[in-house]
Amino acid sequence: MRxxxxxxxxxxxxxxxxxxxxxxxxxxxxKEAGNRPRIALPDLRGAGDAQTFMGAFNQTxxxxxxxxxxxxVVASSWYPKSVPQQVSDWRTPPLPVQAPRSRRGEMVTAPDxxxxxxxxxxxxxxSANYMAFGYTALQNGVLVLYGNLFDLTRPNTTDxxxxxxxxxxxxxxxKGARDLAxxxxxxxxxxxxxxxxxxxHIYYVHQxxxxxxxxxxxxxxxxxxxxxxxxxxxxxxxPSVSPDGAKIAFTSxxxxxxxxxxxxxxxxxxxxxxxxxxxMNGQPSFTPDGKQIVYSSSAGVCCRIFxxxxxxxxxxxxxSPGSIDAxxxxxxxxxQTILFSSGRSGPEQMYLMSLNGTDIERLSDGTGEASNPAWxxxxxxxxxxxxxxxxxxxxxxxxMDVGSRQYVQLTHxxxxxxxxxxxxxxxxxxxxxxxxxxxxIYSMLAxxxxxxxxxxxxxxxxxxxxx
Amino acid sequence: xxxxSRQKIxxxxxxxxxxxxxxxxxKKAPVAAPPPPAPTPVAPAPAKPPAPSxxxxxxxxxxIQRGQSSTLRWEVSGDISSVAIDQSxxxxxxxxxxxxxxxDSTTYTLTxxxxxxxxxxxxxxxxxxxxxxxxxxxxxESPKTMEGRIGxxxxxxxxxxxxxxxxxxxxxxxxxxATALKSILTDFPTATxxxxxxxxxxxxxxxxxxxxxxxxxxxxxxxxxxxxPADKIHTIxxxxxxxxxxxxxxxxxxxxxRVHFAAGQ
Numbered sequence: 001m002r003x004x005x006x007x008x009x010x011x012x013x014x015x016x017x018x019x020x021x022x023x024x025x026x027x028x029x030x031k032e033a034g035n036r037p038r039i040a041l042p043d044l045r046g047a048g049d050a051q052t053f054m055g056a057f058n059q060t061x062x063x064x065x066x067x068x069x070x071x072x073v074v075a076s077s078w079y080p081k082s083v084p085q086q087v088s089d090w091r092t093p094p095l096p097v098q099a100p101r102s103r104r105g106e107m108v109t110a111p112d113x114x115x116x117x118x119x120x121x122x123x124x125x126x127s128a129n130y131m132a133f134g135y136t137a138l139q140n141g142v143l144v145l146y147g148n149l150f151d152l153t154r155p156n157t158t159d160x161x162x163x164x165x166x167x168x169x170x171x172x173x174x175k176g177a178r179d180l181a182x183x184x185x186x187x188x189x190x191x192x193x194x195x196x197x198x199x200x201h202i203y204y205v206h207q208x209x210x211x212x213x214x215x216x217x218x219x220x221x222x223x224x225x226x227x228x229x230x231x232x233x234x235x236x237x238x239p240s241v242s243p244d245g246a247k248i249a250f251t252s253x254x255x256x257x258x259x260x261x262x263x264x265x266x267x268x269x270x271x272x273x274x275x276x277x278x279x280m281n282g283q284p285s286f287t288p289d290g291k292q293i294v295y296s297s298s299a300g301v302c303c304r305i306f307x308x309x310x311x312x313x314x315x316x317x318x319x320s321p322g323s324i325d326a327x328x329x330x331x332x333x334x335x336q337t338i339l340f341s342s343g344r345s346g347p348e349q350m351y352l353m354s355l356n357g358t359d360i361e362r363l364s365d366g367t368g369e370a371s372n373p374a375w376x377x378x379x380x381x382x383x384x385x386x387x388x389x390x391x392x393x394x395x396x397x398x399x400m401d402v403g404s405r406q407y408v409q410l411t412h413x414x415x416x417x418x419x420x421x422x423x424x425x426x427x428x429x430x431x432x433x434x435x436x437x438x439x440x441i442y443s444m445l446a447x448x449x450x451x452x453x454x455x456x457x458x459x460x461x462x463x464x465x466x467x
Numbered sequence: 468x469x470x471x472s473r474q475k476i477x478x479x480x481x482x483x484x485x486x487x488x489x490x491x492x493x494k495k496a497p498v499a500a501p502p503p504p505a506p507t508p509v510a511p512a513p514a515k516p517p518a519p520s521x522x523x524x525x526x527x528x529x530x531i532q533r534g535q536s537s538t539l540r541w542e543v544s545g546d547i548s549s550v551a552i553d554q555s556x557x558x559x560x561x562x563x564x565x566x567x568x569x570x571d572s573t574t575y576t577l578t579x580x581x582x583x584x585x586x587x588x589x590x591x592x593x594x595x596x597x598x599x600x601x602x603x604x605x606x607x608e609s610p611k612t613m614e615g616r617i618g619x620x621x622x623x624x625x626x627x628x629x630x631x632x633x634x635x636x637x638x639x640x641x642x643x644x645a646t647a648l649k650s651i652l653t654d655f656p657t658a659t660x661x662x663x664x665x666x667x668x669x670x671x672x673x674x675x676x677x678x679x680x681x682x683x684x685x686x687x688x689x690x691x692x693x694x695x696p697a698d699k700i701h702t703i704x705x706x707x708x709x710x711x712x713x714x715x716x717x718x719x720x721x722x723x724x725r726v727h728f729a730a731g732q
Binding site: 253372462 | 628629667668669670671672673674676677678680681683684701702703704705708709713715732
């Protein structure tokens with residue numbers, strides 16, 4: 001067991017995502033798996049035609065809750081036969097229920113409510129702390145969800161009620177049902193301090209085959225709804241997304257040499273970024289106020305970090321000539337420091353400097369090659385790709401606490417693992433890995449657990465996770 | 468006669484004042500002479516400046532085959548009035564380089580003169596006999612299009628890992644490329660040619676974009692030095708975005724660490 005990953009549990013009362021404590025590096029995840037609150041999450045059913053969409057609904061709800069890293073979903077094989085669907089279904093036991101004297105896992109013959117008593121769910125074998133229930137129906141032609149969450153530790157159903165809410169689907173189909181599930185999951189997770197990933201987007205580079213163009217694509221946080229953004233029919237790479245999610249910046253070879261572009265995301269439109277004269281302008285990213293762009297340029301001599309206005313005007317060099325400086329990322333919390341990678345001390349390493357280029361310090365320890373730095377939303381941690389301990393080019397994803405320089409390795413030599421990017425809430429990371437052969441995008445919890453493939457077709461890399 | 472009498476009065480007046488002035492001088496007591504200038508401190512005799520020093524004179528490579536070239540590099544410092552190299556090279560700058568094509572082993576003597584004297588340094592380029600010429604190529608139709616000629620006449624130059632410096636083999640390749648480039652650009656006067664910088668798959672894509680840019684730039688500068696017109700060749704870096712080989716082996720990586728030529732757009 002890796003001590004560094006044992007993240008003490010802190011309740012939602014502390015607010016926001018949880019970044020703890022003392023000398024250990026703690027990132028995003030509320031607690032180790034064994035101590036997470038247990039939630040009973042029986043499949044919801046739909047009235048009449050609404051049942052058609054419940055496959056998509058339940059799969060999405062289960063996925064959101066399971067992958068959050070904040071709750072343990074109790075295996076459904078433990079559940080009682082009957083499942084309440086609305087608050088009025090619950091029954092109050094006639095007498096205080098005696099704990100059945102049996103070992104866990106055996107059939108219990110003690111009196112129970114068949115699923116309609118809260119104790120049916122809170123006592124062994126289910127032993128849940130919380131329970132989500134409800135149903136969907138088509139009401140006035142609209143798919144609706146009546147969703148509830150009970151705190152099973154409370155003495156009665158009135159006190160237990162944490163959520164009791166009606167949700168509306170945007171459309172009467174599987175897509176609408178998944179949206180309903182995301183809404184409900186977001187409300188549940190919010191009670192445990194987890195920011196829902198629903199509604200967030202991952203921009204990335206997609207290539208159908210090795211010989212075809214590279215374009216910027218976008219997908220939902222769970223890999224669904226993959227769609228093409230750019231149509232340059234060229235080499236288009238290095239996406240980044242503005243803090244409000246309204247703009248993306250990227251690099252394209254559509255005009256010959258690599259040039260920076262800034263697009264609005266809805267509608268997709270070229271906002272016209274002025275590129276200074278250079279054989280290479282690239283690797284753009286946004287300042288947290290969304291008013292400026294930092295990038296790398298070969299203007300004069302390759303390559304310095306520059307900062308410019310959103311339209312490319314008023315550009316100024318931040319670093320001095322002499323080395324290859326790349327991948328600038330402004331601290332999303334303070335806006336005062338810039339992470340970047342550079343070959344200034346030999347092989348590529350990760351550095352931090354002030355916004356005006358002073359106080360440059362190396363964060364990685366000089367071993368291997370360190371690249372692809374990405375800030376956590378709290379501006380205190382950096383995810384990056386590092387070959388430390390492995391051969392050249394064998395990158396793994398690491399997270400470093402900027403203050404203490406302590407780091408933890410999240411991937412372990414399953415192919416190349418690069419391009420980490422934090423989800424807006426800081427609980428998850430997306431990254432590129434060749435663990436299954438070709439470059440594909442995966443997500444995982446910020447402690448390295450719960451890896452899930454988000455893409456599988458063609459080649460996909462350089463994910464950037466935004467609103 | 469009005470003017471005539473006025474002239475007389477004027478002459479009389481001037482004479483009178485001259486006479487008074489002369490008499491006054493004569494009567495004045497003699498004035499003491501000013502003190503002599505302070506004696507100048509005894510200045511030491513100007514030191515003879517040191518003779519110029521030859522800080523570098525090298526040939527790269529020092530051994531060539533007949534028909535190949537070697538590059539002389541030199542640097543002279545100190546008080547210099549002239550620098551010259553024999554073997555018909557003549558006067559040169561204080562620091563510089565020159566490609567030479569000796570037919571036989573040759574010793575080059577650099578003479579640097581200054582007020583302080585003369586320094587010399589020598590370097591020898593050994594010329595070996597070339598191997599027997601290759602057999603004549605099979606008769607083939609030479610490509611007529613510019614793209615065809617770029618593909619057949621311009622060779623890639625290769626680099627070391629994470630390096631942008633031109634190795635010896637890259638310099639000879641680019642030297643041949645310069646000749647071919649000049650010929651192609653003469654035959655296609657409106658054309659431009661792109662120098663692409665490429666990298667192997669190791670290292671981040673972002674850093675490699677910079678590395679590729681520097682490789683293309685190094686090749687560009689070398690070709691311009693050999694007389695290829697700078698406005699006809701442009702650079703572009705592909706980093707590791709467009710590898711010509713996708714295996715994870717050193718031989719494949721070496722194939723990708725290169726500059727490559729393509730027709731401009």
